[in-house]
Amino acid sequence: MRQSIIAGNWKMNMTPSEAEKFIDEFLALDLDRKGEVVICPPFVDLYPLSKKLVDNPIKLGAQNVHTEDAGAFTGEVSVPMLKDLGVQYVIIGHSERREIFKESNDFINKKLLKLLSSNLVPILCLGESLEERQAGREFDLVKSQLLACLKDVDSDQVSNIVIAYEPIWAIGTGKSASSDDAETMCKFIRTEVEKLYPGQGQKIRILYGGSVKPATINELMAKENVDGALVGGASLKVEDFKELVSYEVNHD
DSSP: OOOOEEEEEOOSOOOHHHHHHHHHHHHTSOOOOOSEEEEEOOHHHHHHHHHHTTTOSOEEEESOOOSSSSSSOTTOOOHHHHHHTTOOEEEESOHHHHHHSOOOHHHHHHHHHHHHHTTOEEEEEEOOOHHHHHTTOHHHHHHHHHHHHTTTOOGGGGGGOEEEEOOGGGSSSSOOOOHHHHHHHHHHHHHHHHHHSTTOTTTSEEEEESSOOHHHHHHHHTSTTOOEEEESGGGGSHHHHHHHHTOOOOOO
16 A cells, blocks of 8 residues: 655745744644645755654655755755755655756756655656647656656666656646546556556555645545645645645545
């Protein structure tokens, strides 16, 4: 059985004091967690949250990482810095990094290999634009991202990767792919992973991201190939995030 993950991507939200207030309120709730819970705050929040989450099952994630351990890379953050704070997950390949900061599949691949060699878990984001979906190219696009980003990854490393399918047209727009759309693409990704790495397709965890809300989480998590969610806006609200991590399991 693959363990589910609900990961909150706070993006560029929450000051350190706001982050501390959030986590204090969240930890005070009676949480009925169904799987792993990961919070990915801005870099400035990692230190205070690392102190709050000592000996807590909630895991810390980062929103980005550089490929080098140190050096003249102004504004970047390295693997050793993240590990020193107890970070276990790192988001890479998010569409905002690809589109706004022009990160290529090749650069994302280098980040992926760096994380795997450092025993950090990459959350690798893949997804198509609205134009690509309307043109019927979503599967080709996602496959090309997958192949490029998994270059030089060994078979025994694949199950340490988490993949997040995030259709760009559903991120922060209020629009969400239907649970059937999410299942179709997650199944496609799993099938492609199995082709590349026989025996690994059923081990890798695949999340859906894109305007995930408490109202949609149960239906989403009932899908066979959806192992969790990468959540944006709803992860910034304590009560909403509680409902998301406490989703009802129904595979009937």
